[in-house]
Amino acid sequence: MNLMIEEQSSCCKRRDRPSGWSKSNSKPKSDAPTTQKATERLTLVFSEPYAGSSFNGGNLKAFRRLLQRTPVYGAYKAVGHYPDYWYWILRGRPQRSPHLLKQKVVRAYGERFGLKTLVETGTYYGEMVAAMKSRFARIYSIEFVPALAERARRKFARDPHIRIFCGDSRIVMPEVLALLTGPTLFWLDAGYYSWVGMQPDKQRLSAELEMILSHPYPHVVLLDDARGLTGQDGVPSVGDVTSYVESKFPQRTVEVEYDIMRITLRK
Ligand SMILES: C[S@@+](CC[C@H](N)C(=O)[O-])C[C@H]1O[C@@H](n2cnc3c(N)ncnc32)[C@H](O)[C@@H]1O
Numbered sequence: 013m014n015l016m017i018e019e020q021s022s023c024c025k026r027r028d029r030p031s032g033w034s035k036s037n038s039k040p041k042s043d044a045p046t047t048q049k050a051t052e053r054l055t056l057v058f059s060e061p062y063a064g065s066s067f068n069g070g071n072l073k074a075f076r077r078l079l080q081r082t083p084v085y086g087a088y089k090a091v092g093h094y095p096d097y098w099y100w101i102l103r104g105r106p107q108r109s110p111h112l113l114k115q116k117v118v119r120a121y122g123e124r125f126g127l128k129t130l131v132e133t134g135t136y137y138g139e140m141v142a143a144m145k146s147r148f149a150r151i152y153s154i155e156f157v158p159a160l161a162e163r164a165r166r167k168f169a170r171d172p173h174i175r176i177f178c179g180d181s182r183i184v185m186p187e188v189l190a191l192l193t194g195p196t197l198f199w200l201d202a203g204y205y206s207w208v209g210m211q212p213d214k215q216r217l218s219a220e221l222e223m224i225l226s227h228p229y230p231h232v233v234l235l236d237d238a239r240g241l242t243g244q245d246g247v248p249s250v251g252d253v254t255s256y257v258e259s260k261f262p263q264r265t266v267e268v269e270y271d272i273m274r275i276t277l278r279k
Contacts, residue, residue, distance in 0.1 A: 086137045086167065093139075107239050109270045114236060115143040117272055118199055122147060125232050125276070127197040131188055133181035133220070134202030138164040145171055148197075152188050154181045156202070182216045185223050195229045201236040205247050218256070225261045225275070233275040238268045 079085045089111075097112040118140065122130065128149040132140055135155035141164065144151060154177045155161040161178035168174040177184045181202045204217040217235075224231050235253075243249025248256075250273065254266040257275055265278045 083163075083167075086139060086142060089137060089139055090142065105270075107271055109272070111139060113270055114272065115140065117270065117274075118144060118197065118234060119147055121232055121234060121274070121276075122197050125195065125197070127195055127232060129192060129194070129196040130199060131192075131196055132199040132201060133185075134200075135160060135164045135176055136201075138167050138176075140199060140201070141168060141174060141176075145174060149173060151175070152177065152191065154179065154184045154188065154202070156180055180213070180216075182213060182219050185220055189223060189227050192227070192229060192231075196231050198224055198231055198233045199236070200233060204235075204237075205240050217253075221253075221257065221275075222260075225257065225264065230263075230277050232277075233273075235273040235275070237271060238273040239271050241273070 076088075079088050093110065093112040093115075096110040100106065100110045100113070118130070121127070122144075130144055130148040130151045132151070132153040135141065135153040137160070138153070141151055141153050145168070151174045153164065153174070155164060156179065158178055161176050164176045168176065177188065181200075200217070200220065202216075205212055221233065224233055238250060241248055241250045241253055243252060250268055253273065257264050257266050263278050264275055266273060266275050268274070
């Protein structure tokens, strides 16, 4: 199978407003996940040779796509995080934040709240897992695409404190929650409103937040790509999510900085 992932500049293409979010802060409705359809579409994306791999799109793009098929792609991306970060600063810190900053935020929240376990949705190439592997005593990461999950399992095979789960995060989340023995940091980064080749499950984010925030431990949640919460074309706004969380879980507070929504315990 060709492991060919089309990277997107944004994980959050706007689609229809998930019906679980409402301006009136009502509880999200349930809806069956569209896992089968998503799997069928992904099978196509991940099994066909990439049609656009000519050099027309630029040598760098072609080179990167070639690298994606190799085990060194993670290292290549990790090196790229530094220029990416400085370029972001030079551009005046635009809304879309670089991965290095995301790593800093995840690390800072782990330290600030004394959290020893990290749960990630959306493993991708395991960059966040790799960056956090010496910072957390346990890391659980959930990836929908079997080829990516398998690749991450191989990558972290020598790290017994890291477990990669394969499946839809909404489905796998209860299994992961059942493993937790204390407050945990959640890094929700699984393309909630769009990911290439996938049909968005419009209830997924609300369903996962509900599960996490109802769990007996006072977990801390970081949601990446908050800019995707536009309140347009069927996507909830930051305000929708904030009022849902703060009304349903009054002991929680929500803030957004550097494109990351942070849900913590009210002081
Ligand atoms: C933005 S990338 C994750 C990047 C990674 N968290 C990091 O920081 O390095 C999004 C990932 O979410 C995965 N994904 C999309 N939908 C998913 C779902 N329903 N369940 C689990 N993973 C999903 C995609 O396959 C992709 O690998």
